[in-house]
Amino acid sequence: ATPTSIMAGSGRAAELGILFKGGEHLEQTHHINTVVVDKTGTVTNGQPVLTDVVVADGMNVRMLLSFIGSAEKQSEHPLAESIIRGIEQQGIKLREVRDFEALPGYGVKATVNQRAILVGTRKLMEKYHIKIPNALIIMEKLEAEGKTAMIVSIDGKYAGIIAVADTIKDTSRQAIERLHAMGIEVIMMTGDNERTAKAIAQQVGIQRVIPELLPEGKAEEVKKLQALGRKVAMVGDGINDAPALAVANIGMAIGTGTDIAMEAADITLIRGDLNSIADAIIMSQKTMANIK
Ligand code: ADP
Numbered sequence: 001a002t003p004t005s006i007m008a009g010s011g012r013a014a015e016l017g018i019l020f021k022g023g024e025h026l027e028q029t030h031h032i033n034t035v036v037v038d039k040t041g042t043v044t045n046g047q048p049v050l051t052d053v054v055v056a057d058g059m060n061v062r063m064l065l066s067f068i069g070s071a072e073k074q075s076e077h078p079l080a081e082s083i084i085r086g087i088e089q090q091g092i093k094l095r096e097v098r099d100f101e102a103l104p105g106y107g108v109k110a111t112v113n114q115r116a117i118l119v120g121t122r123k124l125m126e127k128y129h130i131k132i133p134n135a136l137i138i139m140e141k142l143e144a145e146g147k148t149a150m151i152v153s154i155d156g157k158y159a160g161i162i163a164v165a166d167t168i169k170d171t172s173r174q175a176i177e178r179l180h181a182m183g184i185e186v187i188m189m190t191g192d193n194e195r196t197a198k199a200i201a202q203q204v205g206i207q208r209v210i211p212e213l214l215p216e217g218k219a220e221e222v223k224k225l226q227a228l229g230r231k232v233a234m235v236g237d238g239i240n241d242a243p244a245l246a247v248a249n250i251g252m253a254i255g256t257g258t259d260i261a262m263e264a265a266d267i268t269l270i271r272g273d274l275n276s277i278a279d280a281i282i283m284s285q286k287t288m289a290n291i292k
Pocket residue numbers: 038039040072075077079080104105106107108119120121148149150189190191192193213214215238240
């Protein structure tokens with residue numbers, strides 16, 4: 001494309017809240033035939049609400065919540081924010097925390113009141129050899145409802161389960177229909193479990209889900225698609241999406257997401273509305289048509 005048509009195209013895109021980092025990205029985007037979307041904060045609003053608390057025998061609910069809230073306090077994950085909000089709304093005070101560690105894709109680890117706390121996925125519990133009793137059945141039920149359920153352990157012992165429910169963006173379903181109508185396959189990749197992921201995917205018309213991925217796993221899956229000849233756009237908002245955003249043919253970061261995602265991406269979608277994906281592709285098609 002000529003510098004003039006690129007300038008004009010970039011300008012029109014910017015008016016729609018689609019910021020291309022460079023002209024070459026505007027030239028490449030029309031090749032996209034596969035769109036990979038992250039779940040939390042991309043398809044969903046990313047502001048989940050604490051809905052369920054299940055305590056192990058002999059555990060006190062308020063004490064458990066106080067430990068969880070304290071452990072999550074330093075996490076920047078959207079899940080942490082909603083968990084803390086839910087806990088503070090119940091007037092529960094948080095405690096002193098040491099040795100906080102965020103384990104991307106797994107959860108968090110911290111010492112609260114001299115006790116070792118873990119909050120996160122089944123994989124996190126496996127990693128630390130925590131035995132989970134029949135509670136997994138409760139977890140599966142929560143996940144089938146589309147909720148994200150997390151296991152909690154205190155001093156190496158199962159202590160309970162908490163779950164949060166996220167809402168789907170009003171525009172996600174239509175935006176995905178538009179991509180399908182353009183002949184583009186849409187795939188959801190998430191660090192969350194398969195049951196939750198499928199429940200959300202089904203509501204927005206996504207057929208294919210690749211769940212339980214660690215950040216590097218998302219990037220690996222994008223590479224596999226590319227090896228099959230796919231031209232892949234990755235759309236995400238989180239730190240956990242950064243490696244995949246960087247390897248994709250085109251990385252699209254949600255403007256309401258983390259700075260790290262925006263740095264790794266080629267395009268920032270200011271509006272967070274997934275309709276911007278189709279708009280970006282159309283903008284690129286028009287720009288390329290202008291120069292022929
Ligand atoms: P997504 O791809 O949906 O944005 P992530 O890769 O960020 O998900 O996280 C994957 C899973 O790891 C979450 O569904 C959750 O179970 C767990 N997890 C991540 N961060 C936290 C946290 N701060 N507290 C508890 N669990 C967490």
